[in-house]
Amino acid sequence: MKIISKIKLFIFFSALAFISIQQLLFVDNVRAEQGVLSKPASPLSPGFDLMLVGGGLKTCSSLSSNSCTEGVTFSPNAKLSIQYHFSLDWLERALNHFSLQTLSLNQTNNLRKASLKAAKSSVNLNQLKDAVYQVDKHLLDELTDQQYYALLDLLEQEQHSTDGSPLQEQVMLDATTKPYGPAIYRLFTLQALLKKQQRNPDATRPLIGIVTASARDPFESISFYSSAFEQAGADVIWLPLDAALQAGIHHNQCDKLPLLRQQLQGNTDKARLYLEHTQLQQRLCESPDNFYQQLEHIDGLFLNGGDQSLTLSAWLTPDKKPSKALVLIKNRLANKQIVIGGTSAGTAVMTAVNMITGGTSEGAMQHGVFSAKPPSERCEINHCDGKTPATAVTYRAEGGLGFFPFGIMDTHFSERARQIRLLMLTASTESEMGFGVDENTALLVNLADKHLSVIGEHGVWVIEQTQASKDNRGKINFSGVSHYLTSGSQADIDDSHWRLMNFELANQAVSVNMAANSSGDQQWIGQACRDGRLSNKLIDDFKLVVHPSSLAGCQQVLKGQLGYQGVKLLLQQ
Known part of the structure; x- marks a missing residue:
């Protein structure tokens, strides 16, 4: 570890007042909890440039009350659920729309x-589906994506408070049962403040822009992210950039x-x-310089979060070139x-290259890895017929936005057992490295120092030195070296x-101890570290051989922790 990097991180994390809870590092910033970030005694060197979160940021909100502590109540203006008009007259309105x-x-x-x-004219999604299934259990599955989502959008119900204002999702960071999500929002906000203080040392609140283009409906989550970052201590603006705005600006078709x-x-x-938000998008389309x-x-x-292909379409022009917005942001990042x-x-x-777009570990072994447009997300449930099997791994060879130049990024990692899919994709595409971030966890990246650190509930899985090679039977084998960095760990x-x-x-005092309920992959690593080698049969005659490079690399695992380094993987057919 470089001494300068160590000093930076020591000062940076000290400023955040990280404390240990349930053997985990998380941010405890009292001023941030009150909605105001305290100004550091002196400007700090920027600690990181990218925060890569694995998804699953559990946060207390009126639409996610299961993440709230007991006794939480929301105001009468809180949106508690998404409701649909399912009366005959409202359905006729929807059926008259050209999209249906x-x-x-x-x-x-x-x-x-x-x-x-x-049962009633105002229903939630499950109630709507149940009513349809009683008449025709295949009807919704047979609809195309365009038909299915247009039907839901046309039936979605307006919800207003007594004063006529639209109900909005309300967030309560301080009432979240697990501290990791709120800590990650606060850490990002503090780092944005450090960036701002390079230009204005007296600044106390950063300006954070949120882009919600990953969602099919980018308007729905505006209030969530705005509220979360405001409570973390930031001023927030919603940037209405999505594929539609990008095309409208490029083709001068704002109408x-x-x-x-x-x-x-x-x-x-x-x-x-969302009248105000669609009007804002219209104004910025007509005046893109603003x-x-x-x-x-x-x-x-x-x-x-949502669909990375939608986010990419928001930042690329319709002819797949970097937009003016993307060039501008890349220059500011650099x-x-x-x-x-x-x-x-x-x-x-x-x-930067080979952006993963879909598929599962099982699908990778059963069907392979394809440079192709991913099937509909609904196909994994509905078993749609198409050129690419629903669970096969798909990727975009040209990559994504290019902010992270060190390898392929994957998310929801341990929770969805994506180790095999990332190994096969990384090896098949001759990518240098692959990174899988668990839920409620963030990988922090200092681009200039090429330094990584991990915070959150779980960890980050890294695969390197990958190869795809044929054996004497003509079967393709996949190999690589894996590491797992738990919260508080660092590497270059x-x-x-x-x-x-x-x-x-991370040492035992701050590492995550989940040995009792760890994933199958972690259990295999633990056994391999104890026995020196493990061979485990998977599906379709695939076999995974796990071989630690040294006992030193298994030191954390042998102490009952999850973090490790230098474990060789060989996936054989």
């Missing part, structure tokens, strides 16, 4: 019958934004529900003027050999 004119007579009649079976939203982003009838000025002034940029964060799809899209990237070095694994 392709439904068959049988489908429209069955939807009418289902609306009559609904066609509603149609572009349906064709490119996949949503319908949003001006009815939008670019906003990008010049933000101190932090945060990308939401000059260390901004911190960029993302969660789930917002993390995956930062990959050696980009001359494309591997991690200068490991500093």
